[in-house]
Amino acid sequence: MSQPELYDVTIIGGGPAGLYSAFYCGMRDMKTKIIEHNDRLGGKVLLYQEKMIWDIGGMTPLNGEQLVENLIQQANTFDPTFVFKQRIQYMERLENGHIRLTAETGEVHESKTVIIAAGSGVLVQRKLEIEGAEKYEVSNLHYTVTSLEQFKGKRVLISGGGDSAVDWANEIAPIAESVTIVHRRDMFGGLERHVRHMKEVAEVLTPYALTTLHSTDGSMINSVTISNVDTEEEETLFVDEVIVNHGVHGDHGLLREWGLDMTQYQIYCNKFMETELPGVFCAGDTALHEGKLRLIAGAFVEAGLAANAAKTFIDPEATKAAYVSSHNERFKEKNKELQQQQRVGV
Numbered sequence: 343m344s345q346p347e348l349y350d351v352t353i354i355g356g357g358p359a360g361l362y363s364a365f366y367c368g369m370r371d372m373k374t375k376i377i378e379h380n381d382r383l384g385g386k387v388l389l390y391q392e393k394m395i396w397d398i399g400g401m402t403p404l405n406g407e408q409l410v411e412n413l414i415q416q417a418n419t420f421d422p423t424f425v426f427k428q429r430i431q432y433m434e435r436l437e438n439g440h441i442r443l444t445a446e447t448g449e450v451h452e453s454k455t456v457i458i459a460a461g462s463g464v465l466v467q468r469k470l471e472i473e474g475a476e477k478y479e480v481s482n483l484h485y486t487v488t489s490l491e492q493f494k495g496k497r498v499l500i501s502g503g504g505d506s507a508v509d510w511a512n513e514i515a516p517i518a519e520s521v522t523i524v525h526r527r528d529m530f531g532g533l534e535r536h537v538r539h540m541k542e543v544a545e546v547l548t549p550y551a552l553t554t555l556h557s558t559d560g561s562m563i564n565s566v567t568i569s570n571v572d573t574e575e576e577e578t579l580f581v582d583e584v585i586v587n588h589g590v591h592g593d594h595g596l597l598r599e600w601g602l603d604m605t606q607y608q609i610y611c612n613k614f615m616e617t618e619l620p621g622v623f624c625a626g627d628t629a630l631h632e633g634k635l636r637l638i639a640g641a642f643v644e645a646g647l648a649a650n651a652a653k654t655f656i657d658p659e660a661t662k663a664a665y666v667s668s669h670n671e672r673f674k675e676k677n678k679e680l681q682q683q684q685r686v687g688v
């Protein structure tokens with residue numbers, strides 16, 4: 343096995359906390375790698391790309407997709423190394439004090455420090471428990487909504503009753519031919535006024551469960567069978583698109599065996615984002631401490647703290663925090679470029 347390149351800091355997870363950590367580690371002049379299990383960056387925000395986000399300081403409302411774009415652009419400021427489709431499962435301390443991370447796929451990474459920004463773990467969509475359903479995932483069976491456009495003029499069936507199912511019903515209804523929501527219970531998640539609105543704009547069938555998918559050509563779902571959970575009475579509905587919103591759950595996998603003090607989803611850390619393992623820090627939804635603010639804004643603060651802690655772990659003489667960006671030498675050349683672009687109106 344060839345020796346992996348050594349990094350100052352390796353960030354596990356490419357959600358908001360990981361991306362902002364990458365930027366901040368760059369500001370602290372650390373050689374940075376970010377490893378993401380998905381083939382895309384953005385973390386949980388990818389679950390609500392079309393939703394508007396209002397509660398990030400200094401950002402007027404922007405949707406999830408725009409936020410992810412901005413975060414990626416910012417993370418790229420100091421050219422970190424990105425690694426995709428690798429789920430880190432093992433962490434071990436080498437004799438020289440460095441940390442070795444091993445992915446499920448067998449790839450090995452070596453780093454002086456690690457920031458765990460793994461959210462609630464790898465997100466696993468609760469899938470439809472209907473045999474053969476997966477073959478329609480490339481056509482008209484959806485577990486998330488990436489574009490509203492694809493539902494324009496369509497007969498859309500949504501299975502599920504959580505906040506997301508309610509929100510998608512409300513958002514799709516104005517452009518779809520019809521929206522039918524099928525749910526096992528008469529209780530729906532989300533704000534009362536959203537549920538009320540959903541009942542006005544969508545046909546709501548409870549207590550029903552989706553039991554069979556039918557296709558005339560084997561490639562697209564054309565109709566479904568739903569069954570009344572109490573009476574077992576069945577109905578057939580003709581549909582163009584099916585959205586399943588049965589929720590997601592996080593899975594930290596073998597990270598739980600790294601010797602960290604953890605709850606099911608979170609790692610205990612101190613106010614500097616230090617875990618009990620030397621050189622291992624955490625940020626974002628993964629991190630648990632007394633002052634926890636479980637918001638993207640909170641993740642940004644933790645990312646900065648984790649990056650500063652990683653820097654001083656490597657170099658105890660380094661300043662405790664990065665110098666403010668407005669007067670930071672690291673941006674001198676980049677500022678010249680930006681000012682030049684502004685002058686020529688690019």
Ligand SMILES: Cc1cc2nc3c(=O)[nH]c(=O)nc-3n(C[C@H](O)[C@H](O)[C@H](O)COP(=O)(O)OP(=O)(O)OC[C@H]3O[C@@H](n4cnc5c(N)ncnc54)[C@H](O)[C@@H]3O)c2cc1C
Binds near residue numbers: 377460464626627
């Ligand atoms: C529906 C919804 C709406 C929300 N709305 C808002 C809002 O309006 N405002 C707000 O502030 N917050 C909101 N949040 C919360 C916000 O999305 C989270 O706080 C934020 O995404 C946390 O970022 P993170 O980087 O810590 O974790 P995540 O976004 O969960 O990212 C973690 C990343 O780590 C990866 N990963 C996990 N384990 C591994 C591993 N072992 N190896 C490699 N990669 C791994 C995952 O694939 C994931 O990409 C919302 C959350 C949800 C679910």
